[in-house]
Structures are given as C-alpha cells and as structure tokens.
Amino acid sequence: MVVMAALSSLLLVLAFPKFSLYPLSLVALVPLIILSFKEPSPRRRFLYGFLAGIVFFSGICYWIYTVMKTFGGLGAVAAGGVFVLFCVTLACYFGLFVWLSGYLWKLSWGPAVIPLLWVSLELARAHLVTGFPWLLLGYAATDFFALARVARWTGVYGLSYLIISINVGLAWLWLRGKNKFPLWFLAAHTTLILAVVLTASRQVYPEDQKVFLVQTQIPQELALEPWDYSSQQPLLERLEQLTLSSIGRQDPPALIIYPEMPAHFYFWDDSFTRPFFESLARRTNSYLVSGIVAFKRDSGRSQPLNSALLLNPTGDFVSQHDKLHLVPFGEYVPLKDWLWFANALTGEVSDFVPGEKIVISPIPGGHLGSLICYEAIFPNLTRQFARDGAEVLVNISNDGWYGSSAARDQHLLMSRMRAIENGRYLLRSTNTGLTAVIRPDGSIAA
Secondary structure, three states: OHHHHHHHHHHHHHOOOOOOOHHHHHOOOHHHHHHHHHOOOHHHHHHHHHHHHHHHHHHHOOHHHHHHHHOOOOOHHHHHHHHHHHHHHHHHHHHHHHHHHHHHOOOOOHHHHHHHHHHHHHHHHHHOOOOOOOOOHHHHHOOOHHHHOOHHHHOHHHHHHHHHHHHHHHHHHHHHOHHHOOHHHHHHHHHHHHHHHHOOOOOOOOOOOOEEEOOOOOOHHHHHOOOOHHHHHHHHHHHHHHHHHHOOOOOOOOEEEOOOOOOOOOOOOOOOHHHHHHHHHHHHOOEEEEEEEEEEEEOOEEEEEEEEEEEOOOOOEEEEEEOOOOOEOOOEOOOOOOOOOHHHHHOOOOOOOOOOOOOEEEEOOEEEEEEEHHHHHOHHHHHHHHHOOOOEEEEEEOHHHHOOOOHHHHHHHHHHHHHHHHOOEEEEEEOOOOOEEEOOOOOEOO
C-alpha cells in the first residue's frame, strides 16, 4: 500500500513542471484510488493518503525551503520547520480524499461522487486558512487546447473533475472489470470530452496594441541595500538606459510594464522614484505600469503595501492597485502567536498589509487589471478582476525568489490558465523568471 501511495504521488509530480509529462495526470491517481478501495482500515487509508500528499507537495514545492533559508533569513532548522509545516498541512487533503473515498466505494453511486470529492477538497485548499491552490490537477490540461477551453466556463476545477474522472474510471475497470463498469459513467464523460474536443477551433486574436514587457533582472540582494539616491543611482541609470534604448518614444502611446521588483521604489515617499518614473512615461510617450511600495497610514501608523502603479503618457498618476492576497511567510507571517519561530522570521520578512479593493485602470482601447505575483494563482480573484471590467490582465511578478527552480515554470503555467478561464490576454512581466504575452487560449504569443 505504501508503494501504491508513493507511486501515485511521484507520477503526479512528473505530470507538472519542470518534468511536464502532462498525460501522466490521466493515470497518476489510479493506484491511490485502488488503494482507497482495498484498504479496509479508515485510519490507514488516511495515513496512506497523507503519505502521498507529503511526497507530492515536497516534490513540487521543494523550492520553499530554499526561499525561506536564502531570502527569509532563517537557519536550516527553522526553514525546514516551515517547509514541514507546509507539507503536513496540505497533505491532509490527500489523506481526507483517500479516507472518504473508501466509504464511497461501498455505495452503488459512490464512485461517481469520488471526482466531486476531489474537486471539493481542491476548493477547500484554495480558500481555507490563507488558501494555496498551487498546481491543482486541472492545470495538467493547460497545453491541451481542445480540452482546456472548458475552463472558460468551469474554471480549472472543471478540468480537475474531468481528469480525476478518467482516473476513477480506469481504477473501476481494474477493480471490477468491464462487465461491471457502469456504462452511463463512461458514456456521459466520453460524450462530454468528445463534444468539447470535436467542436474546438483555435481562434485568431487581434494583436494591435503595442506593449513592452521589461524584464529588469535586478538581483534579490538589492532589497537589503540602503534605499537612498546615491545607493540606487546605478540601478536607475540602468533602467533608464534599458527603457530608452529598447523602446524609445512611441506614437501612438504604447504600454510599458515593469515587474514587481526587489528594489523598493517608494514612489510616494522618497525624493527620486516619482520623478524618475514620471520622466520615463513622458519621454517614451507611454502608459507605464510598475511595482512600487506604498504605505497605508492609519492612526499614526505606516504599514507597507505591495502595489502596482499606472501613469499616463504625460507622467500623471492614473491608478494604484494594492495587492489583496499576500504571500504567507514572504510578505507577512500568519499565526504569529502560534508559531515559535515567528519573531525571528518577522525580522526578515516584510510585514505587508493587504489592499482593500480591486482597482481597474483605463488604458487606450479598454481597461486593465493588475495581478501582483501570487495573486495570479487564485482563480476566483482573477475572475473578479474580469467581472469588474478588466479587458486585459497584467501579472507583475518577482520570481527571483525561486532561482532557477520549477516554481517559475509552475507560476507561468497557472498564469496561462487564468488567461483561458477569463478569455483575456494576460501580460506577464517578471523581474527574473518567465516573462510572456499570453493569449486568451493560453498559448504564448511572445
């Protein structure tokens, strides 16, 4: 049973970046589902599922340890503690799936509900505590255009349902043979998949808006340097040279998108950031988006906000979106009163506060919604941007935290799904990472 649990989770790890063997997702969970049928003990079912979850989350999110140790200022033991806590918490969802599936097998209609159980647990993972919908099962279908378009109506969760249904069907065939396989289950899912695939046609999307995505390649270590003009002058000169030499003056106005950066850029609070960006907007005759640090001032307290700024071609302020969903252990420390290492960690982790509302910004030909880094992994939040009027989605991110790990590829994969779900272009500008123009069908234009 241990081998079956480990096999399922290893196959699932291989289905996602960097391995990206996406077809494995169609069979990866078969051993785990068979285990849920064969293991009579509820306690052992949970433990086997929990083991599978530990292997899966440690396999796809191994980079969390490095981030905590290298950039979180933690020692090896404390960083390991954060990573273990992370894996243990999320592994419980796998444990619950196997535990409850064992009961469902005993009901005549139960196996048809197992896919719904999986999706329900994914929804719980996306919303409970801080929420962490990283690499849900449906992301494995992102590159299969004909099937991925289902997400336009169902979100990534609908794709998760289809993939887990295939796994359940294969497990059912293995356990009970074709003579006992419910034909209605096969017919319903086969008809749905064929209807989607056979009616698919790739659309051609107009690309008539000039956009420049600037990948700044600013070292993470810059976040630790003093923020004054003499210290930052070389950086500002390099950004100015990069922008003016590569982009120049645009007519009609273009859209320039800088990423979220480790450099703080206190637009409203230092003496040089604001004139710098206003000048760039005027000299390029372009709308300019950039990550900045702003402050929420309340009762004499100043609390930092991770924000996305928009200037117009005359350098005037248009809008500012403050990040709503912060990164736990990166931008704030959750449950400070309960975690023994929290006091040590808050000395290194910025204690940001979340924004209060979604801000949609006017640009030529439409409206723009800016997702900041981690926000792009949340389907419901991104959908709300579209509902509030964003015709173009922007994702500014600093993936330098991840180095060259699989996290960069995983983050891009999830951003592509956001474009599919909302039928919007998604313009992704990263400091170091994978910068891309993503079409509404999830394909990469540039």
